[in-house]
Amino acid sequence: MISFSQVRKSYRGGHEALCELSFGIETGELVFITGRSGAGKSTLLKLIPAIERPTSGTVLVNGQNIGSMRRAAIPYLRRNLGLVFQDQKLLYDRSVFDNVMLPLAFTGHTHKDAARRARAALDKVGLLAREKANPITLSGGEQQRLCIARAVVNRPSILLADEPTASLDSASAAEVVEMFRSFNQVGVTVLIATHDEALVQRLNPRVLALSQGRLAR
Amino acid sequence: MSTWLRQHSQTLVLTLKRLARNPFATLLNIMVIGIALALPLGGYMLLQNLGRVAGQVTGHPQVSLFLARDADKTDIAALEARLKQIPGVRALRFISREQALEGLKQSGNLSDVITALQTNPLPDAFVLDTGAGAVELQQLEPQLKALPKVAHVQLDSAWVKRLESLLALGRMAVLILASLLACGLVAVAFNTIRLQILTQKDEIEVSKLIGATDSFIRRPFFHLGLILGAFGGMAALTIVYLCMQILNRRILELAQLYGSDFRLSFFGLPDCLALLAFAAILGWLGAYMSVSRHLYGIEPK
Numbered sequence: 124m125i126s127f128s129q130v131r132k133s134y135r136g137g138h139e140a141l142c143e144l145s146f147g148i149e150t151g152e153l154v155f156i157t158g159r160s161g162a163g164k165s166t167l168l169k170l171i172p173a174i175e176r177p178t179s180g181t182v183l184v185n186g187q188n189i190g191s192m193r194r195a196a197i198p199y200l201r202r203n204l205g206l207v208f209q210d211q212k213l214l215y216d217r218s219v220f221d222n223v224m225l226p227l228a229f230t231g232h233t234h235k236d237a238a239r240r241a242r243a244a245l246d247k248v249g250l251l252a253r254e255k256a257n258p259i260t261l262s263g264g265e266q267q268r269l270c271i272a273r274a275v276v277n278r279p280s281i282l283l284a285d286e287p288t289a290s291l292d293s294a295s296a297a298e299v300v301e302m303f304r305s306f307n308q309v310g311v312t313v314l315i316a317t318h319d320e321a322l323v324q325r326l327n328p329r330v331l332a333l334s335q336g337r338l339a340r
Numbered sequence: 341m342s343t344w345l346r347q348h349s350q351t352l353v354l355t356l357k358r359l360a361r362n363p364f365a366t367l368l369n370i371m372v373i374g375i376a377l378a379l380p381l382g383g384y385m386l387l388q389n390l391g392r393v394a395g396q397v398t399g400h401p402q403v404s405l406f407l408a409r410d411a412d413k414t415d416i417a418a419l420e421a422r423l424k425q426i427p428g429v430r431a432l433r434f435i436s437r438e439q440a441l442e443g444l445k446q447s448g449n450l451s452d453v454i455t456a457l458q459t460n461p462l463p464d465a466f467v468l469d470t471g472a473g474a475v476e477l478q479q480l481e482p483q484l485k486a487l488p489k490v491a492h493v494q495l496d497s498a499w500v501k502r503l504e505s506l507l508a509l510g511r512m513a514v515l516i517l518a519s520l521l522a523c524g525l526v527a528v529a530f531n532t533i534r535l536q537i538l539t540q541k542d543e544i545e546v547s548k549l550i551g552a553t554d555s556f557i558r559r560p561f562f563h564l565g566l567i568l569g570a571f572g573g574m575a576a577l578t579i580v581y582l583c584m585q586i587l588n589r590r591i592l593e594l595a596q597l598y599g600s601d602f603r604l605s606f607f608g609l610p611d612c613l614a615l616l617a618f619a620a621i622l623g624w625l626g627a628y629m630s631v632s633r634h635l636y637g638i639e640p641k
Contacts, residue, residue: 172549174640174641195554198548198552198554199551200551201548201550201551202550204551206550212545212549214542214543214546226550226551228347228350228552228556229347229547229551229556231343231347234350273550274550277550277551
């Protein structure tokens with residue numbers, strides 16, 4: 124489903140974020156990417172939705188080569204991915220409900236169908252009662268759950284999360300991780316980048332540990 | 341097709357809602373565009389009306405043929421026969437010197453002077469109606485001059501030409517003004533949409549991250565440009581119409597003094613629609629330039 128081979132990514136100015144990285148992830152896996160900040164976790168996650176392109180090596184996602192992908196094809200790649208960000212990237216000029224509706228605006232759903240899907244996604248993350256609220260009034264954990272609802276509303280086959288629990292207290296963090304686990308249990312491939320070692324040890328999943336852009340174990 | 345239509349109508353509604361959320365800024369933008377368009381539009385309307393008047397006056401250019409003093413009745417009859425054979429002469433009217441003098445007496449101001457005259461200083465004359473334009477009239481002139489007993493040929497083409505070239509000058513001025521202000525409109529749309537792109541930077545970034553195509557992201561800005569242009573055009577038409585109504589009150593008073601019922605008339609529906617389309621296209625052009633300039637710079641990091 125996702126395969127990295129000999130991937131190197133260096134940013135302008137010569138900083139090498141990833142170096143000769145090779146690994147594969149099968150459909151339905153739950154994988155944690157760990158490492159200290161600056162180890163290359165975010166860069167790794169950014170390569171999959173083609174936010175960044177590899178400097179050399181090959182990144183394959185669902186058989187598509189990210190390095191050589193045309194600009195116009197990128198949106199269609201991203202529709203099959205659910206992205207959860209550390210800073211959530213919610214839109215505060217609209218309601219919780221409208222935030223979740225956003226990914227459905229360009230996929231050709233009728234409004235009725237889109238609304239039904241959006242409510243289902245909000246229900247899954249336990250925010251259905253807050254659909255009319257402005258995201259700014261939500262707590263940190265709720266905002267992160269809203270971000271997850273937006274990521275899964277299109278029923279993606281791969282879910283990517285960059286430090287989803289970084290700004291949360293341990294209870295909210297556990298809730299969020301449990302949510303990822305439940306999506307994984309229905310067949311979604313889940314990649315989570317985190318520096319929270321305690322969280323990883325509790326779940327005992329497959330771990331890709333990064334250190335200075337290389338796999339450490 | 342229905343998806344395409346639905347997406348466009350959804351975008352249109354969203355764009356209108358967004359405009360309604362900032363009514364003051366929206367109104368100001370539309371007014372700037374409206375005033376910029378109203379200047380050349382008003383000029384164009386005045387010219388159209390002037391052209392209409394000039395057309396009425398000069399529709400049938402006339403030629404006055406003054407005869408030599410020694411022309412007698414047989415000369416006049418022969419000349420009349422000759423004139424009737426000239427192509428381009430539609431109708432002719434003979435005005436004897438006596439008739440001319442009588443006419444002058446009745447026209448008021450000069451009657452005292454004329455009754456004091458011992459002899460009639462006026463010549464006999466023919467007035468020819470021609471179907472010719474200014475150029476053909478010029479060609480007719482030597483032919484008429486060569487006729488026997490013709491002392492003087494008076495064309496009214498000289499002032500027709502002056503009026504026509506004056507109108508052409510006016511049209512040119514309006515065209516230049518219109519081009520400059522069209523550029524102004526494009527610039528206003530460009531800047532408005534640049535600001536809109538900046539305010540929606542977050543939304544654009546998120547949309548790109550969750551798989552919106554470029555055309556989907558561009559669409560609302562194109563709609564915005566079109567709407568700004570069209571509303572600006574409507575504002576311009578309204579401004580010109582109101583100004584015309586105000587002017588018409590004075591013009592009617594003035595025209596009545598000259599025994600005319602002249603008043604300014606507004607554009608027809610096709611002209612109005614053409615202007616709206618033109619303004620909308622200019623707005624779209626500004627949007628297009630702004631979007632190509634600014635949208636690609638916003639990439640998720």
